Each structure stands twice: as C-alpha cells, then as structure tokens.
Amino acid sequence: MIRFKVNHKEVEVAGGAYLLPALQALGYDIPHLCYYEGLEHYTSCMLCLVKDARTGALIPSCSLRVEPEMDIITDDEEIFEARKTGLELLLSDHVGDCEAPCTKACPAHMNIPLMNRLLQNGKADEALEVVMKDIALPGVLGRICSAPCEKICRRKDIDEPVSICLLKRYAADSGLYEPSLPEQVEPALQGRKVAIIGSGPAGLAAAYHTQLRGVQCTIFDKAPVAGGQLQAIDEAILPKEVLDREISFIEKTGVRFRMGEAIDKDAFLRLKESYNAVVIATGPLEEPLREWGLETYKQGIQANRSTYETNLPGVFAIGAVLKPMRMAVKSVGHGKEASYCLLQYLKDEEVKGEPGIFNSRFGRILPEEVQEFLKESNDHHRVEPIYGLSEGLKLEEVLEEAARCIHCDCRKIDTCKLRIYADAYRADQKRFGGAERKAVKKVIENGAALYEPEKCVKCGICVRLTEKHRETYGMAFIGRGFDIEIGTPFHETLSTGLDDIAEEVVRACPTGALALRSPDPPDRRL
Ligand code: SF4
Numbered sequence: 001m002i003r004f005k006v007n008h009k010e011v012e013v014a015g016g017a018y019l020l021p022a023l024q025a026l027g028y029d030i031p032h033l034c035y036y037e038g039l040e041h042y043t044s045c046m047l048c049l050v051k052d053a054r055t056g057a058l059i060p061s062c063s064l065r066v067e068p069e070m071d072i073i074t075d076d077e078e079i080f081e082a083r084k085t086g087l088e089l090l091l092s093d094h095v096g097d098c099e100a101p102c103t104k105a106c107p108a109h110m111n112i113p114l115m116n117r118l119l120q121n122g123k124a125d126e127a128l129e130v131v132m133k134d135i136a137l138p139g140v141l142g143r144i145c146s147a148p149c150e151k152i153c154r155r156k157d158i159d160e161p162v163s164i165c166l167l168k169r170y171a172a173d174s175g176l177y178e179p180s181l182p183e184q185v186e187p188a189l190q191g192r193k194v195a196i197i198g199s200g201p202a203g204l205a206a207a208y209h210t211q212l213r214g215v216q217c218t219i220f221d222k223a224p225v226a227g228g229q230l231q232a233i234d235e236a237i238l239p240k241e242v243l244d245r246e247i248s249f250i251e252k253t254g255v256r257f258r259m260g261e262a263i264d265k266d267a268f269l270r271l272k273e274s275y276n277a278v279v280i281a282t283g284p285l286e287e288p289l290r291e292w293g294l295e296t297y298k299q300g301i302q303a304n305r306s307t308y309e310t311n312l313p314g315v316f317a318i319g320a321v322l323k324p325m326r327m328a329v330k331s332v333g334h335g336k337e338a339s340y341c342l343l344q345y346l347k348d349e350e351v352k353g354e355p356g357i358f359n360s361r362f363g364r365i366l367p368e369e370v371q372e373f374l375k376e377s378n379d380h381h382r383v384e385p386i387y388g389l390s391e392g393l394k395l396e397e398v399l400e401e402a403a404r405c406i407h408c409d410c411r412k413i414d415t416c417k418l419r420i421y422a423d424a425y426r427a428d429q430k431r432f433g434g435a436e437r438k439a440v441k442k443v444i445e446n447g448a449a450l451y452e453p454e455k456c457v458k459c460g461i462c463v464r465l466t467e468k469h470r471e472t473y474g475m476a477f478i479g480r481g482f483d484i485e486i487g488t489p490f491h492e493t494l495s496t497g498l499d500d501i502a503e504e505v506v507r508a509c510p511t512g513a514l515a516l517r518s519p520d521p522p523d524r525r526l
C-alpha cells in the first residue's frame, strides 16, 4: 500500500496504481475521455489534469503512478480552466448536432428524429410513446400545428422538409400507448395537489405532465366541456372525436375536471388556500383577472418567462394569458415547462425550470454533404397524402416519409462524455473555432453501427479494444500528424473492422462518433 495526500488529506491505495483510477476508487470524479479501464493507456485528451501541490504543476492523472510524497489537488480554478480549454480545443473541430434542429425548434422539445426512426421501422406504439413524453395532445397538434420544426428541418436543404406534423398525427391516430403512473410518488410530492384554471391546450398539458408525476391536478373551467379555444376549431380541421379522445386520455391519467365552474376573485383566493399551487391558463387576459392581485401589463399577466411564476407565491401563469399566442404548440410547450417548475416549487427546490444542456451544432448542410446524409435516408420528395390532407398519411406513405429523415441528431446524446463534460465545464464550442468547418462524413454500410469521423476525439479506445479482442482488421490510426484519422485499415468496411464486438466498441467510444443507428435497427447483423 502507498500513503499519499489528496486535497491535503492522507489516503492509502495499492502500490503501483495509476493516479486516475486511484482517485476514482477514492470517490473523486475526474473527467477523462481517452482512459478506459482494462486497456493499455496512451494520454491524449488531457482532461484528467490534476495539480501536484508540491510544485504547482498540472499533470495528467492517467499517466502517472501514485508516489508516497504526492499531495494532489483534484479541483481548483486553474484546473477547471485547463480542463475547459482542453474541451474547447476538442470541440473546435467537432462537427455534429447533439439535438436535431427540428427538436430545438419545437416549443415542446419533442424528439422528432427518434419518432421518425421508430415510424420508419413500423413501430407506431413506441413512436407515440416518444411523442407523448413531450406532447400531451399529439393528434390535435398533428392537425393544427403550424410546425415550426418543419420550417427549420434540415432536409429542406436537400429538397423539402420532412412532413413531421403528419407523421406525428399518424403515431397519435395509430399508436397505442398507456402512460405509466409512478408506483411510488416521490415523498416530497405525496399528497400535493394543483388547481389549474383553464382547460385549453396549456392547462391540459400542464395537468398531464404534472399528474404523471403523481401530483393530483384539478382543472377548473367555466365552459361545459374541456378544450378551450380548441373547441372552436372547424370540425373539418380538428374532428371533435380526436379532441375528445385526447382529453379523455388525460382524464384517465387521473386529472379531475370541474367543468361549468367559473373562477372569480373569491374562488381564486379559496383555490390558493386549499391547493399547493395554482396555474392560470385561462387564455387571453380578461378584465376581471386584473383584480386577482396579479401584476399585469397591457397584453397579459406578468410572469417570469423562464419559470412562469407570477408575483403571487405558488401561482403560475401559462399560455395566452401571458400574451396573445396563436400557436397551440407553444401553449402545450408552456404546459410542459411549467409542470417542471411546478414540481420544483412543490418540492421546495429552487424554481429554475428545466436545465438547458450543452448542444453542439453546425448549421446548414454543405453541397458535398448531401450524399453523406442521404446514406441514412431515401432520395424521394416529400410524400403528399394520396387521399388528401384531411385523411393524413397511410402506413405505406408513413414508411416512405419517415425514411426521408436524415437523422441530424446524435445517437449518443444521453451518454456522450464530451457533451456531459462540455456542459459541466461550460465550454464554448466557438472559442477556438475557425471560419470553415470540416464536412460531415457518415460510414454505415447497412449494419447497425454508424461511424461519424468528425465526432471522433481520437482517443484510440476503439483501436485498443479491437486489438485486445484480436479482431482481424479492427479500427486503426490512419495517416500522420494533424491529418491522423481513425478508420478501418486496408479500406475494409466498418462491419468487417468491428465484426463480433461492435456493441462493446460502440459503448466504449466516449462520444457519438461510433453509435448504433437505432435502438432497434432493421438489421442488427454487422
Ligand atoms: S458526439 Fe457528443 S458532443 Fe458531439 S454531437 Fe454527439 S452528443 Fe453532441
């Protein structure tokens, strides 16, 4: 055993240990990309820097063995800045979108490419589950949404945007999905109840997302039936049966509806007393609301635009009562975001909304990239529904249209260490970025794995792992100096290079450079 110091405290580890795994074993969270337990190590990413307190020097903890006299500082401002600079250098020539532009443009932040992949594989039930994670009224919005996602869809750089809205509508009309209510409600939320005034899209969405966390929601509305302004939409555009179906779906989650109950100032004060929080989702501001003690301005109620909190504690305002709003999807997005804030409020946490996370992005497709993106797609033009818009897309059309998506998102969005560290260290992707970016390349070859070299940080883990498993070809460093790349040697295919251990190599790759194309790809053979 060796005794040494970490942050001036004496500790003991096995003799001969490298510093990084030793610190990890002691419970210190040291960032790293190129280190992989069980593989011979070559230092490259320099994220695991720590400080030798005796000399003040920054040292890569992955490449030094523990010595008896060491006193290691694991974190301070200088270390933070050095790691952040290392990340920014890696990100300066990193080309990829973490989240697809369509997802970023959707006010409800729906995972559109994942929905498309599932629909492309004929999985309407799973697609609906993905949709309903973010959108409480998918069939309604599938008919009336002005689709800001399609306006930004990158496929329009090639021909026309993907018909996202009609695909979502198909999932809503054809998929089967039962949301699961929590078996055990979080202790801080047990017994909590929320009153929602207004049964339009914002109120319905807030109730849906909050109820799914086990908080009892009750919607009050003076109208005899729920839906607010949605009830006024022409039957030819939004059939009542679709609206009723989605409202009764929300009711089945446990949301209570008290229709025909107008809320005046006294009733509002009673709700404030008897519920843990109140959400005002009444639609455009009406004069009597100004007397409820809420701060208002010309267009609506004054509320924090990030948290939806009004000047009254525990009272939130969402949708068109904040300012006139024509897009129903914005109201639905408000409902979802406000639910996040409501839960924070109910749990006595700081109310700050859903945290944003680092998002790499690269903008428009370059002409030379079109063929690369089409490798994951078909080259057909946008499918127009053969029986007209009112009928929507039929299965064959859905399969074809969903397959037009060029999958701008990253498949490792939740596990990519580069993204996680970039977020934690508040890295600025543009700090060292040049004017020109490298062109996106996609290596696919019909298998389940996908390799995108412009997301590779050249950590060499895939190379060492395929060597360790004695893959005939494996992955290799190709070229020299600044032009060095990772690839399969002798122009072999990716399938040949990875052969039996593709899934293990994909898991070990710390970024989205190597990924599985779909959670359930059509052909899992590599
Ligand atoms: S590899 Fe990581 S940082 Fe890059 S696009 Fe994918 S998730 Fe984002």
Ligand code: SF4
Binding pocket: 100, 101, 102, 103, 112, 113, 116, 152, 153, 154, 155, 162, 164, 404, 405, 406, 407, 408, 409
């Ligand atoms: S091509 Fe697909 S992933 Fe890309 S923006 Fe359009 S719908 Fe989204």
Ligand code: SF4
Binding pocket: 455, 456, 457, 458, 459, 460, 461, 462, 463, 486, 508, 509, 510, 511, 513, 514
């Ligand atoms: S592709 Fe290989 S070298 Fe590149 S980041 Fe992934 S594991 Fe590292």
